[in-house]
Amino acid sequence: MLCEQYKNALIEAAASGAAPSGELRVHLAACACCRVAFDEEQSLFAGIDSGLHAVANAEVPPSLVPCVRTQLDEAVSPRFRWVQSLVFASAGVALVFTAFLLTWPRHTTPENLAKQDSTPSLTATAKKESPEYVSPESAQTTAKRMSHPLSPRKSTNLRIVSSSNPEVLVPPDEREAFARLVAVLNEHSDVAASLLAKAPQKDAVVTADPLQIPDIEIKPLEGTETSDGGEKR
Amino acid sequence: MQELVLNQPVSTAGSELVREAAQADARREFEERLAECGPLAYRVARGVLRNTADAEDVAQEALIRAYKSFDRLRDRNRFRGWLVRISFRLALDRLRSAKRREQRDTLWSQPENLPPPATAEDVAASSQFQAHLDRALEELPEKLRLVLLLSAMDGYTIEEIAAMVGVPIGTVKSRIFIARKKLAEKLRCYANSIRTR
Numbered sequence: 001m002l003c004e005q006y007k008n009a010l011i012e013a014a015a016s017g018a019a020p021s022g023e024l025r026v027h028l029a030a031c032a033c034c035r036v037a038f039d040e041e042q043s044l045f046a047g048i049d050s051g052l053h054a055v056a057n058a059e060v061p062p063s064l065v066p067c068v069r070t071q072l073d074e075a076v077s078p079r080f081r082w083v084q085s086l087v088f089a090s091a092g093v094a095l096v097f098t099a100f101l102l103t104w105p106r107h108t109t110p111e112n113l114a115k116q117d118s119t120p121s122l123t124a125t126a127k128k129e130s131p132e133y134v135s136p137e138s139a140q141t142t143a144k145r146m147s148h149p150l151s152p153r154k155s156t157n158l159r160i161v162s163s164s165n166p167e168v169l170v171p172p173d174e175r176e177a178f179a180r181l182v183a184v185l186n187e188h189s190d191v192a193a194s195l196l197a198k199a200p201q202k203d204a205v206v207t208a209d210p211l212q213i214p215d216i217e218i219k220p221l222e223g224t225e226t227s228d229g230g231e232k233r
Numbered sequence: 234m235q236e237l238v239l240n241q242p243v244s245t246a247g248s249e250l251v252r253e254a255a256q257a258d259a260r261r262e263f264e265e266r267l268a269e270c271g272p273l274a275y276r277v278a279r280g281v282l283r284n285t286a287d288a289e290d291v292a293q294e295a296l297i298r299a300y301k302s303f304d305r306l307r308d309r310n311r312f313r314g315w316l317v318r319i320s321f322r323l324a325l326d327r328l329r330s331a332k333r334r335e336q337r338d339t340l341w342s343q344p345e346n347l348p349p350p351a352t353a354e355d356v357a358a359s360s361q362f363q364a365h366l367d368r369a370l371e372e373l374p375e376k377l378r379l380v381l382l383l384s385a386m387d388g389y390t391i392e393e394i395a396a397m398v399g400v401p402i403g404t405v406k407s408r409i410f411i412a413r414k415k416l417a418e419k420l421r422c423y424a425n426s427i428r429t430r
Binding site: 011012014015016041044045047048049051052053054055056057058060061063064065067068069071072 | 260263264267268271272275276279280283285288289292293296297300362363366367370381382383385386387410413414416417420421
């Protein structure tokens with residue numbers, strides 16, 4: 001009964017790790033049973049502490065920090081990965097578009113053939129008759145078109161040159177008429193030369209008639225005018 | 234309007250540069266703390282989970298989360314406590330997952346699954362005592378368990394633990410005392426049974 005009184009104090013003393021207080025120390029000196037119990041409590045807490053120490057101070061795996069660094073790099077890089085994928089996608093689209101342009105078959109309709117055939121001959125006629133007429137753009141087009149149109153590489157050049165110029169959509173009947181005109185001009189080169197010759201500049205004097213303004217009828221306003229020019233009502 | 238249009242790309246590029254510089258600074262500062270706080274996060278997780286692989290996973294996750302929110306931490310001096318709480322919380326979440334609990338219960342309900350005892354009876358008793366200690370630790374309230382684990386780690390004073398957990402020093406002391414008493418209550422019977430063998 002007497003020992004039961006000291007039980008809590010004994011446990012708390014063992015838990016705190018401090019030396020027993022005065023009254024408890026006197027009792028432990030007198031009671032062998034409580035002394036044994038106190039030793040057991042102390043060994044129990046020592047076991048708990050050593051177990052906790054083992055749990056809390058486990059050896060850290062050496063791979064922890066490098067793994068975290070790798071994951072940090074991966075956590076940062078998605079933005080750049082997105083940019084990379086965008087760049088690759090854009091490059092791919094550009095490549096496909098270029099390949100499409102290069103491999104697109106040209107329209108070899110009779111109208112196109114007529115256009116291709118007629119233009120060089122017309123230009124060549126004009127060149128023969130009036131060499132100063134030929135503009136650089138038409139000369140470039142002519143030079144390109146005079147080369148063999150069926151060669152793939154040259155046809156590519158031709159397409160590139162022609163793609164830089166706007167294409168005019170012409171109705172079929174007008175195109176036929178134009179083809180006939182070109183045929184006539186090829187037969188009669190003098191007509192072509194006269195058509196393509198530079199027109200003489202006229203020193204026209206622009207004259208303008210004098211402006212005719214009808215007489216304006218001025219009616220006096222109603223009311224009397226004051227001496228200082230104001231109107232009095 | 235024209236000025237706004239002309240200035241907008243410049244300001245965007247400038248803010249981008251500022252943002253990247255801030256990210257680089259944050260990364261550098263985090264790297265400096267990683268060497269010190271990585272082990273702490275691991276040990277906290279290990280103290281809860283008692284499993285090396287799981288503890289490493291949790292520690293990594295806690296560190297990555299801490300890094301992602303590092304720029305939002307106003308007081309960088311509180312990083313350690315912040316990381317401890319993240320790690321402890323993640324470890325508890327993992328421990329609570331049904332699968333882990335089932336595996337653990339299965340292991341504990343079958344004594345033959347425990348590691349085979351060593352030659353000396355004392356060593357066998359010690360390993361069993363450790364298993365009971367782990368179990369008793371798990372049954373402790375969370376706030377007591379965290380403080381007890383931190384106090385058992387080498388290198389941290391009561392003041393540092395108080396700063397990490399964010400409670401007064403006296404509270405830390407009382408929590409340690411209560412936690413040890415609770416553990417002793419749970420383990421006393423087992424300790425007595427070992428002695429009476």
